[in-house]
Amino acid sequence: NIKSNQDEEENGPSSSNEDVKFDYPDIKYEFLDNTADVQIHAWGDSLEESFEQVVMGMFGYMTDIEGIENRDMKQIDIRAEGDLQNLLYKFLSEWLEIYGTEDYFVARKIEIILFDRNELRIIARGYGETFDLSRHTQGTEVKAITYSNMQIHEEASTHDVYVIVDI
Amino acid sequence: NIKSNQDEEENGPSSSNEDVKFDYPDIKYEFLDNTADVQIHAWGDSLEESFEQVVMGMFGYMTDIEGIENRDMKQIDIRAEGDLQNLLYKFLSEWLEIYGTEDYFVARKIEIILFDRNELRIIARGYGETFDLSRHTQGTEVKAITYSNMQIHEEASTHDVYVIVDI
Numbered sequence: 001n002i003k004s005n006q007d008e009e010e011n012g013p014s015s016s017n018e019d020v021k022f023d024y025p026d027i028k029y030e031f032l033d034n035t036a037d038v039q040i041h042a043w044g045d046s047l048e049e050s051f052e053q054v055v056m057g058m059f060g061y062m063t064d065i066e067g068i069e070n071r072d073m074k075q076i077d078i079r080a081e082g083d084l085q086n087l088l089y090k091f092l093s094e095w096l097e098i099y100g101t102e103d104y105f106v107a108r109k110i111e112i113i114l115f116d117r118n119e120l121r122i123i124a125r126g127y128g129e130t131f132d133l134s135r136h137t138q139g140t141e142v143k144a145i146t147y148s149n150m151q152i153h154e155e156a157s158t159h160d161v162y163v164i165v166d167i
Numbered sequence: 168n169i170k171s172n173q174d175e176e177e178n179g180p181s182s183s184n185e186d187v188k189f190d191y192p193d194i195k196y197e198f199l200d201n202t203a204d205v206q207i208h209a210w211g212d213s214l215e216e217s218f219e220q221v222v223m224g225m226f227g228y229m230t231d232i233e234g235i236e237n238r239d240m241k242q243i244d245i246r247a248e249g250d251l252q253n254l255l256y257k258f259l260s261e262w263l264e265i266y267g268t269e270d271y272f273v274a275r276k277i278e279i280i281l282f283d284r285n286e287l288r289i290i291a292r293g294y295g296e297t298f299d300l301s302r303h304t305q306g307t308e309v310k311a312i313t314y315s316n317m318q319i320h321e322e323a324s325t326h327d328v329y330v331i332v333d334i
Contacts, residue, residue, distance in 0.1 A: 022237050022294070025276055028216070029209040029224030036203035036334075042196040049195070057196030070189050109192055127189070167203075
């Protein structure tokens with residue numbers, strides 16, 4: 001065992017374990033099923049504002065949102081099927097995909113231009129820039145949006161929205 | 168809004184959004200219920216070895232275990248109540264507490280001196296040193312041991328042990 005011999009030569013025995021013939025054990029363990037998530041709660045004067053805010057929350061978890069400057073704009077146009085939950089899921093997923101495929105674009109401001117509840121369609125703009133470690137703080141990357149315990153309280157005056165994202 | 172005015176002065180309008188009067192939105196979101204865990208699977212030629220290995224796994228998640236040198240030794244003596252699961256829980260918790268209270272001690276080798284299944288008692292030694300960011304890689308800190316889906320397969324030839332820890 002080369003490693004243990006080297007260590008013995010380099011360090012010598014310490015007073016606390018001088019009678020130990022040191023032999024590092026084999027590794028007989030592994031790590032499984034690493035899971036991590038965070039719940040984002042957003043609210044607003046309208047459901048549109050809550051949707052805008054939950055996207056800001058997602059980017060705000062990845063970096064300190066106050067460090068993001070208004071250097072670029074991205075526009076999206078998405079349609080969902082079934083219900084508002086699917087619309088929210090697709091809305092968030094679209095911004096996450098833009099982050100992943102378009103130069104790590106992060107937005108500080110999201111502006112919904114069209115919010116069609118019947119057609120389940122959203123057109124929105126994001127204002128921000130490329131995430132840059134030399135200027136932005138490192139938060140935790142959001143890996144996926146989930147439907148887990150998703151809540152859209154449209155009747156509440158604060159239009160609360162809850163989304164759990166995998167990190 | 169001081170921030171948005173400052174940003175407008177510093178950056179000016181960009182070509183992509185020159186018609187936007189820029190006003191950064193208020194923050195209307197918060198982060199809730201951050202959860203993260205990892206499952207450690209360990210095995211050995213005996214149940215004692217599996218118990219030793221799962222502690223090594225815990226430290227190996229916090230740092231690259233090969234960077235830990237044999238500079239110090241800690242000995243523990245713990246007793247559990249009820250069953251082997253409680254013994255495993257207390258065994259891991261004791262090493263985690265030593266990490267937290269005794270200079271961030273991390274072990275590369277764990278040696279069980281006494282493993283009394285009837286009395287549910289373990290005496291063990293850990294060989295390692297103080298965790299030091301200038302010499303050790305930064306993994307993820309283990310915050311707590313859990314009973315969630317804990318498994319001890321004592322009849323299996325590999326004596327598999329599974330423990331989920333909060334990170």
